[in-house]
Amino acid sequence: MFESFINPIFAPLLRLPILWVVVIISFTVSLIITLVYKFTTNQSLMKTLKDEMKEFQKEVKELKNEPEKAMEVQKRAMQTNMKYMGHSMRSTLFTFIPIIIIFGWMNSHIAYEAINPSQEFTTTLLLNNDVKGEIELIESEGITVKSENPKTIEDGKAIWLLEAERGEYLLEYKFQGRSYTKELLITEQQGYSKVSKKVSDGFVKTINIDNNPMKVLNLFGWKVGWLGTYIIFSLIFSMTLRKIVKVY
Structure with a gap:
């Protein structure tokens, strides 16, 4: 607003x-x-x-x-x-x-820190503990999936290693006929899309883009x-x- x-x-x-x-x-x-x-x-x-x-x-x-x-x-x-x-x-x-x-x-x-072009990063789906199976991350132009895909759910989560060119993307995840999406921003400037999206549909809890937390000040080793x-x-x-x- x-x-x-x-x-x-x-x-x-x-x-x-x-x-x-x-x-x-x-x-x-x-x-x-x-x-x-x-x-x-x-x-x-x-x-x-x-x-x-x-x-x-x-x-x-x-x-x-x-x-x-x-x-x-x-x-x-x-x-x-x-x-x-x-x-x-x-x-x-x-x-x-x-x-x-x-x-x-x-x-x-x-x-959070921005995700730069050609920088490796991860995206994580957190699911209910009783959910099993495989989730596929739909590959799109400009994004390279550098880990196993589809991903087997382990310990209530699925994690992908990615690399992308500069731009704005909409990541799409497929699971048991359901489709989930999450915005992604890749930029050399300071900026990022919302790092976590709450779903809570009985299967998926949240979809996360794992930006590194921003550490602004270093006080004798305390970041x-x-x-x-x-x-x-x-x-x-x-x-x-x-x-x-x-x-x-």
């Missing part, structure tokens, strides 16, 4: 390295959230409430030997915190839906996907922007 609106905005970014795509989007979203928060909340009130919570924290530490008094202070701190959260909720309502839309776009465009990378940079940008813009 929102693809036609958001794609012209973010699609040009796909010419950049994926790390930069995530950095730019996380900065943009953090900036928007910070500005919306600043102008949809009473900042003087928010500062007062935040200062009160800090004072309550100090009092609780000072009253560590007087548990009853400390408990009373904690109750007051919780009430103040609830007020703070209540006033923050308005800005959350303004930004929640746009963030979900942007996350959906990122998941559709940078969660992070788009979402983890987004969270890391959005935290950095949010904390920095809130200090610069003086948001409480």
Whole structure:
């Protein structure tokens, strides 16, 4: 629904390295959230409430030997915190839906690596465990099947090794007189068709194109996907922007 609106905005970014795509989007979203928060909340009130919570924290530490008094202070701190959260909720309502839309776009465009021309890849059919027999992948121009075909179902799945030229394809699988299809995109650019198609017809569960998951960031051997990378940079940008813009 929102693809036609958001794609012209973010699609040009796909010419950049994926790390930069995530950095730019996380900065943009953090900036928007910070500005919306600043102008949809009473900042003087928010500062007062935040200062009160800090004072309550100090009092609780000072009253560590007087548990009853400390408990009373904690109750007051919780009430103040609830007020703070209540006033923050308005800005959350303004930004929640746009963030979900942007996350959906990122998941559709940078969660997986593209399959390049002449690159070997696999497609997998997952079936109910009691389904037996052979499935045939119909060969079409531009696609080379490099594994056994038809494929015998083993452990509830059938996997084919393929190679294809650049282009958009519709893979067709034949099983016991039934026909199943799955879109496939082969490109040198960043892009891919939906990696998994749910069927659930009593025989086939899902049809998958086995794109490699995109690893955007390498932190000392820990390879992070788009979402983890987004969270890391959005935290950095949010904390920095809130200090610069003086948001409480």
